[in-house]
Amino acid sequence: MTDVMSDVMSDVLIVGSGPTGLTLACDLARRGVPVRVLDQRPGPHRESRGKSLNRDGLDAMADLGVLGRIAEVGRELVLRKYFDGAQVEDTRLTDVLFMGQWQIEEVLREHLASFGVRVEHGARVTGIEQDREGVTARLADGGSIRAGYLAGCDGGRSTTRGLLGIAFEGTTEETGTMVLGDVTAPDLSRDVWHQWFTSDGGAMMLCPIPGTAVFQLQASPETDADGNPVPPTLEGFQRLFDRHARMEGIRLAGAAWLSTWRVNVRMAARMREGRVFLAGDAAHVHSVAGGLGMNTGIQDAMALGRTLGAALTGEAGARVLDGYEAERLPAAARVLADASERHRRVLAAVREPGRGTEAGMG
Known part of the structure; x- marks a missing residue:
């Protein structure tokens, strides 16, 4: 109806x-x-x-008169970058507010x-x-x-x-180049946008959505035996997290909005x-x-x-x-x-x- x-x-x-x-x-x-x-x-x-x-x-x-409400919801973020599992750099972004x-x-x-x-x-x-x-x-x-x-x-x-x-x-592009989803990670800091990169070109990123327990996940997709991207799942997200973040004890949960992004x-x-x-x-x-x-x-x-x-x-x-x-x-x-x-x-x-x-x- x-x-x-x-x-x-x-x-x-x-x-x-x-x-x-x-x-x-x-x-x-x-x-x-x-x-x-x-x-x-x-x-x-x-x-x-x-x-x-x-x-x-x-x-x-601001022109529409809602910047005050937007500023209450959104937040500036620090990008915390890791390489092959090691934390290497923090970068603060300005003039950008993050929110879902x-x-x-x-x-x-x-x-x-x-x-x-x-x-x-x-x-x-x-x-x-x-x-x-x-x-x-x-x-x-x-x-x-x-x-x-x-x-x-x-x-x-x-x-x-x-x-x-x-x-x-x-x-x-015919094949997906990134998988996305909304997940929770209860024991992971929500003060930064975590970005893990590896020397083989892989990536996993978790960006906290303010006012929620949710992170937006973006990652290089898993591939099957033939090299084709595997559809996103919570189990797949966990495998990708373990591979790139190398942080023991962090378990992803509550996966929603599972999606695949292609260069379009x-x-x-x-x-x-x-x-x-x-x-x-x-x-x-x-x-x-x-x-x-x-x-x-x-x-x-x-x-x-x-x-x-x-x-x-x-x-x-x-x-x-x-x-x-x-x-x-x-x-x-x-x-x-x-x-x-x-x-x-x-x-x-x-x-x-x-x-x-x-x-x-x-």
Whole structure:
């Protein structure tokens, strides 16, 4: 059963309630633009996923008026680096706050609710039709929603992009290069982001999610006899931890959000189709190095909020709409190139004792 509200015309319909969609919704709502937010999930998740806000992301949170709440939740971290089991270096990161993606979304949902808007969960869009007056989104339950504009903020596997037939150009590696999950490690210090690297090129990282008992785990995958990556499991995580960390007595537990990450560098051929726009991972995906993904999506959302706000509430009218793609498509291309270069730097750096993921920062 969904919690989709009755069919009432809104100026903007947002598909997807991750950080990009929620940022856009908050920005439009504060401008007085009627907005609705749909998400196909049955409810909010509690997965760590993207886990940091850089200066650009923090500036956006300040602009929206939620930086105080974000600062209460997030924290700066020290990267503690180990090599072949030995602790070799600590590096403090500044101008970056770490927290789980679900915690950022929670702050933004609360802020959005202060404008009388709530996310409508269990709503899956199956069709998009548009005309000179607006956009109609067809839903899986047989209903429909009419809006002036639609924003697809629905991730790398974007239904919106697929329904529009917009090409997602680029490359994806066939095999997974990293396994991820949320785990607990009761006897491990939560004061630092632990990063273990080995001389054979392997890696295991455990980043504490503030205010919880959870660490986000990232590691080189196990492989089978044929050299193929093995799907992530708690038992596999423990074997990887024992191999790389070499810390007796630490037992991982409570594994959730088990995932495999592949190097995926793609960009939408365009970010606008008439009255429909793409933002965030729906428009571009790239390496995780430097933590640029969520922050770039938030920047997309702020730019789209300014554009739609100007078109709907200002004197500029619809002629400003082309400005969004003109600004953000080149920005996405730069981020893809930048993230790929950061990824190369990190891969080289972690083979040297005392260096870690900070090689991809800055």
